Amino acid sequence: MCGICGYISKKRITEEQLSIMNDTMYHRGPDDAGVEIYAGANDYYVGLAQRRLAILDLSPLGHQPMHSENGRISLVFNGEIYNFLELKEEISDYQFKTACDTEVLIAAYLKWGIDMVDHIHGMFAIALYDRETDEIFLIRDRIGKKPLFYWLDGGNLVFASELKPILKCPGFRGEIRRQILPRYLFNQYISAPETIFTDVYKLEAGSVLKFKDGEIKKWKYWDIKEVYKEKSKDPVNSYEEAKEGLKIRLKNSVAARMIADVPLGTFLSGGYDSSLVTAIAQELSDEPVKTFCIGFDVPSYNEAEYAKEIAKYLGCDHTELYITEKEMFDLVASIPQYYDEPFADNSEIPSMLVSKLAKKDVTVALSGDGGDEFFCGYNIYDNVWQAQRLEIPGAIVNAIGQMPLGGGKLIDKMPFRVKVIAGNRNPETKTQLVSEGYVRASHAFITGKETLDVPVNALDYISTDFNLPINEAPILYPVESLYPTNDFQVKRMLLDMYTYLPEDILVKMDRASMKYSLENRCPIMDTEVMEYSFRIPQRFKYCKKDKKHILKDIAYDYIPKEMLERPKTGFGVPMDAWLRGPLKEALLDYSSSSFLKKQGVFDPEYVSKFISNYVVNGDGGPATGANYSKIAWSFFIFQQWYNYYMI
Numbered sequence: 001m002c003g004i005c006g007y008i009s010k011k012r013i014t015e016e017q018l019s020i021m022n023d024t025m026y027h028r029g030p031d032d033a034g035v036e037i038y039a040g041a042n043d044y045y046v047g048l049a050q051r052r053l054a055i056l057d058l059s060p061l062g063h064q065p066m067h068s069e070n071g072r073i074s075l076v077f078n079g080e081i082y083n084f085l086e087l088k089e090e091i092s093d094y095q096f097k098t099a100c101d102t103e104v105l106i107a108a109y110l111k112w113g114i115d116m117v118d119h120i121h122g123m124f125a126i127a128l129y130d131r132e133t134d135e136i137f138l139i140r141d142r143i144g145k146k147p148l149f150y151w152l153d154g155g156n157l158v159f160a161s162e163l164k165p166i167l168k169c170p171g172f173r174g175e176i177r178r179q180i181l182p183r184y185l186f187n188q189y190i191s192a193p194e195t196i197f198t199d200v201y202k203l204e205a206g207s208v209l210k211f212k213d214g215e216i217k218k219w220k221y222w223d224i225k226e227v228y229k230e231k232s233k234d235p236v237n238s239y240e241e242a243k244e245g246l247k248i249r250l251k252n253s254v255a256a257r258m259i260a261d262v263p264l265g266t267f268l269s270g271g272y273d274s275s276l277v278t279a280i281a282q283e284l285s286d287e288p289v290k291t292f293c294i295g296f297d298v299p300s301y302n303e304a305e306y307a308k309e310i311a312k313y314l315g316c317d318h319t320e321l322y323i324t325e326k327e328m329f330d331l332v333a334s335i336p337q338y339y340d341e342p343f344a345d346n347s348e349i350p351s352m353l354v355s356k357l358a359k360k361d362v363t364v365a366l367s368g369d370g371g372d373e374f375f376c377g378y379n380i381y382d383n384v385w386q387a388q389r390l391e392i393p394g395a396i397v398n399a400i401g402q403m404p405l406g407g408g409k410l411i412d413k414m415p416f417r418v419k420v421i422a423g424n425r426n427p428e429t430k431t432q433l434v435s436e437g438y439v440r441a442s443h444a445f446i447t448g449k450e451t452l453d454v455p456v457n458a459l460d461y462i463s464t465d466f467n468l469p470i471n472e473a474p475i476l477y478p479v480e481s482l483y484p485t486n487d488f489q490v491k492r493m494l495l496d497m498y499t500y501l502p503e504d505i506l507v508k509m510d511r512a513s514m515k516y517s518l519e520n521r522c523p524i525m526d527t528e529v530m531e532y533s534f535r536i537p538q539r540f541k542y543c544k545k546d547k548k549h550i551l552k553d554i555a556y557d558y559i560p561k562e563m564l565e566r567p568k569t570g571f572g573v574p575m576d577a578w579l580r581g582p583l584k585e586a587l588l589d590y591s592s593s594s595f596l597k598k599q600g601v602f603d604p605e606y607v608s609k610f611i612s613n614y615v616v617n618g619d620g621g622p623a624t625g626a627n628y629s630k631i632a633w634s635f636f637i638f639q640q641w642y643n644y645y646m647i
Contacts, residue, residue: 002064003028003514004076005165006048006127008040008136008211009156013047013170021165022049027338028078028161028514029053034064038074041134042213048127050076053517055260055364061098068106069095072132075109077102078161079124079146080521082256087119117208117221121527125203127159135212142222143370143525144192144205144502147510151200155214163340166200167645174646175199176601178446179473185634186434186442186475188344189504196341196641205502224497229484231534239550242536246529247554253526254280254366262363265290267354267520268318270306272548272555272564273368273377277523279314279558281366288317292358292365294350295322310563321357328353328573329582335637336644338515344637345504346573351512359516369509370524373493373501374533375548376541381489384431385542388488390421398422428458428478431492439475441610441631447471448603458482490538576629579636584615587632590639599642602635611635 003025007013013021019035029051038046050064064076081087084101087108094107101122108116109128114137123145128137138159140148150159151166158169166172175198184190192202203209206222220226236242254277258264266278268291282289291311295304304320311318328349339348358365372378387394401411401422411419420433440450447470456468456478468474477499483491506522513520523529536550543549555564579587589595591611596604614632 002053002076002078003051003161003165004049004064004078004125004127005158005160006046006076007156007158007169008044008046008129009153009158010043010045011153011156011171012045013037015047017168017170018047018049021160021168022051024164024168025051025160025162027517030517031058032060032063034076036065036074038129038131040129040131044134046074046129046136048074048076048129050078053363053519055080055262055519056100058261059098062100062102064102066100066102066106068110069097072130073106073109074129074131075102075106075126077105077124077126078148079122079126079141080257080519081105081120081122081124082253082259082526083119083121085259114208114210123521123525125161133212135210138203138209138211140203140205140207142206142527143497143506143530145506145510145522145525147507148203149195149200150203150209151197152216153199157211157216163195163197163200166197167340176646178601179468179470181446181601181638182442182470182473183475184342184344184638185445185631186438187499187504188630188634188637189500189507190341190343191477191499191503205498224494225483227531228490228494228534231531232485234535235537236532236535237537239540242540243550243553246532246536246550247557249526249528249532250276250523250554251280251284253523253529255284256526257364257366257521257523258284260364263290263361264364264366265292265358265362266316266366267291267358267368268293268307268311268316269368270303270308270310271368272552273371273524275307275310275368275559275564276371276551276555277366277368278310278316279555280523282314282316283558288315290358290361291316291318292354292361293318293320294354294357295320297322297324306563306566310559313559313563319357319361321353323350323353325574329578332578332583332640334515336641338511339507339641340645342634342638342641343507343511344634345508346575346633348508348512349573351508352515355513355516355518355520359518362518364519364521365513366521366523367509368524369505369522370501370530371548371551373496373505374524374530375551376489376493376538377548377551378496380433381492381542381547382545383433384488384492385545387421387424387431387433394421394424398425426453426455426476426478428456428480429453429476430480431488431495432476432480434476438628438631441628442475443471444606445602445610445631445635448606453478487538489542575633579629579632580615583636586640587611587636588615590636590643601642607635 005021031054032052035049040046048065065074067074081101084104087104091107091111124141125146125148126139160166177198180194192204206220210217268274268278293304293307296302331349403410444450453474453476456474458479480491483494509520540550591608593604593608596602
């Protein structure tokens with residue numbers, strides 16, 4: 001686990017400058033650093049740098065950049081290749097000098113070329129320079145566990161695991177891409193390929209980027225919708241066979257992720273996913289597995305007591321820490337330092353705290369991330385299941401609702417849930433059931449006008465990389481016609497695998513854990529598990545409205561049902577109380593008309609009025625109540641980020 005950065009450019013960046021860029025990621029790799037610059041063809045220079053967190057082969061032999069014995073290949077790499085031992089046996093003619101998975105990547109490239117991506121399984125962000133072809137490849141893992149940013153500056157390319165190295169690159173201008181801000185305010189994260197900056201992109205999950213002579217070619221080697229389309233043609237129609245097949249793959253996945261030359265444990269929240277991962281890890285371990293959990297004094301979202309009970313039942317070595325609201329609040333100021341583009345999912349705060357707790361005893365922690373998206377765990381999947389069954393009545397109500405009434409329309413007087421179903425007519429966004437008020441407000445923060453999403457053709461949206469005028473940039477994802485299924489639930493799960501999982505959940509855990517130089521591994525997102533999940537019929541995942549049914553059933557093989565069966569709680573910091581309390585003055589300063597005019601990002605008149613109403617008037621009217629704390633929090637986090645990096 002590491003942080004990587006580098007460039008291929010005709011503008012030479014010195015070794016000292018590259019070292020400064022690299023050291024902005026010290027937290028990602030405090031054990032070692034490597035910086036090298038090479039002369040390429042056609043007046044290009046290539047720079048590769050890495051900060052290392054040693055997990056496998058702790059000796060100096062694991063130093064990066066790493067090179068092939070013949071000097072053809074140089075490589076920097078962030079992540080873990082879980083099938084590296086099998087690959088090592090398969091590439092038996094290569095003379096390995098280390099016990100590192102990094103060297104296996106070099107051998108795999110020499111054997112298969114860039115098709116090596118089809119052979120490696122794990123979490124990874126790779127930069128590989130091939131001197132023979134004078135090509136540099138950037139490669140990201142299938143689901144997007146490890147981040148990889150790149151800046152296109154004319155015919156030059158700069159890349160990094162985080163934005164901080166790019167911000168420190170000589171000549172970087174840092175122009176904010178305003179088009180993406182309505183969607184950021186609405187979702188609280190920024191989706192690949194976009195970033196907060198113009199000309200800076202995230203390499204999408206499952207993608208390869210090739211740079212040669214100033215030209216870029218990019219392609220998907222693993223695409224969720226294509227893999228789903230292929231695998232779902234071969235369903236496992238026997239429930240017992242599906243359960244056993246999934247259980248075997250989960251055990252193999254956990255076993256692969258327990259390979260480490262440093263102490264290892266698990267995050268144990270007490271929910272199904274983390275409990276199942278922990279149970280399998282304990283079954284495979286000769287010693288009590290170290291488990292970590294944080295607790296809260298608010299019963300409505302505290303699961304620590306359940307986690308403690310499960311850890312005791314499994315025979316784990318459990319550590320828990322109850323935290324106060326003040327301890328959570330004190331982390332707010334550090335959010336932009338580690339989440340170096342605006343990111344407003346407030347569960348990043350407890351994620352940082354549990355990572356800090358675990359780091360005291362381990363360097364690697366397994367988590368249960370991915371269970372909800374691949375096995376139908378979120379409450380929204382109940383809602384879209386119901387929406388599909390109300391599709392025809394909704395269309396009828398929508399038609400009737402267009403009748404004029406009191407200067408408006410009949411639909412304006414209908415209850416909120418009815419309006420959402422009735423107004424859900426766009427085939428590109430059928431599963432994205434949203435509040436119209438939130439969509440309007442998110443647009444207006446930038447444009448000053450409360451408009452709804454404009455229709456955008458899915459193929460146009462993808463081909464333009466979202467470089468649309470601000471008043472045309474969609475908040476929702478107009479892509480659902482591209483998914484090979486008519487099932488609303490499956491469509492939404494696939495959408496979440498493209499968006500919410502890699503751009504929110506995985507970003508949150510990557511930055512939270514790496515803040516404390518802790519590696520987080522996610523067994524449920526193993527390639528074999530993900531691909532097998534697409535063969536499991538939806539009726540086994542969502543059975544009589546029981547979400548994650550098959551995954552729960554496997555968990556019951558290890559842990560009594562009565563210890564696990566309870567409502568899903570989730571976690572949320574008291575955003576509304578903070579924004580109207582200790583953060584009130586800062587929020588008002590950030591939203592003052594004078595500050596906003598000078599900043600030139602948001603619409604001063606609309607935002608100043610919106611925030612003033614929200615803070616001062618309480619529940620005095622539309623867009624002022626506690627329900628709007630989400631958009632106010634997104635705005636606050638952006639301004640906090642802006643203050644940290646742009647002023």
